[in-house]
Amino acid sequence: MTVPTTGPLRVAIVEDQPLFRSMLEHTLSGTAGLQVVAAVGTATEAVRALRPGTADCVILDIDLPDGNGIALGVTLRRNQPTLGILLLSAHDAMDLLLDLPADVAAGWGYLSKTSSTSEEVLVNAVRAAAVGETVLDPALLERMTPRAGSAVARLTDRQYEVLRLLAAGLSNSGIGDRLGITEKSVQNHVNGMYATLGIDADPQRNPRVSAALRLLEETGPAD
Structure with missing residues (x-):
């Protein structure tokens, strides 16, 4: 689009x-x-x-x-x-x-x-x-936690933080500013997160969309 x-x-x-x-x-x-x-x-x-x-x-x-x-x-x-x-x-x-x-x-x-x-x-x-x-x-994302056994639950704390900010619409630059890390570091975390979630570089699918929907699918309200 x-x-x-x-x-x-x-x-x-x-x-x-x-x-x-x-x-x-x-x-x-x-x-x-x-x-x-x-x-x-x-x-x-x-x-x-x-x-x-x-x-x-x-x-x-x-x-x-x-x-x-x-x-x-x-x-x-x-x-x-x-x-x-x-x-x-x-x-x-x-x-x-x-x-x-x-x-x-x-x-x-x-x-x-x-x-x-x-x-x-x-x-x-x-x-x-x-x-x-x-x-x-x-x-709403702040109230959610990964479901046990899900791929999202296997992310590192930093990767999960990056995923949540990505799903909230922040660019890599914006995520870096929020977390106080470089844009290159953000991209490294994004790549690692994609690998853990099994999100590939299919040109027919926006990987950020796939990641956001996976976050929604594999999290639930915190107890």
């Missing part, structure tokens, strides 16, 4: 709560490099407004008054295979990303409305979804 190299990143918002929709629109409109092209409250309005090519990424509330946000996202993605999708929910429904049809599974992110998500996290998630990456809510 790619987005236009010129002009702002076009974002659409589908959120039924008027105040929250307005807050999202205000935040994203005030961010350099982003342009809100539509802000609607129902699935019906979204289908009407989001013709293929209208937006590069859409923020979707999972619970809409006239439909399910995930089903709407699948429809929009099949109409526009390059469309990034960022799901929002008031519930912890992050594992729903594991049930997406294979043909549309890349480029979906998930943020919880009730976590301490910052503007930076929101914007990073939008940008990542637009280029086909999978971004998971960092506050």
Whole structure:
């Protein structure tokens, strides 16, 4: 998936709560490099407004008054295979990303409305979804621990830390800044993590997406 190299990143918002929709629109409109092209409250309005090519990424509330946000996202993605999708929910429904049809599974992110998500996290998630990456809510990830016997449980502490930051949408440079290590060190940890998880360099699959989904699949709430 790619987005236009010129002009702002076009974002659409589908959120039924008027105040929250307005807050999202205000935040994203005030961010350099982003342009809100539509802000609607129902699935019906979204289908009407989001013709293929209208937006590069859409923020979707999972619970809409006239439909399910995930089903709407699948429809929009099949109409526009390059469309990034960022799901929002008031519930912890992050594992729903594991049930997406294979043909549309890349480029979906998930943020919880009730976590301490910052503007930076929101914007990073939008940008990542637009280029086909999978971004998971960092506050929810902090509450998860690897399942016993899983490949994720075999990662070193540092590799697991890198994986969690990768899944939260940080670049290798951003991970290095967060952990106080060089970008080359981050790449070494990423390579080791990919090897342990059995993620290869298949050009048809984004390894960062595969790693994020593996993290989601092989972790559970901390006791």
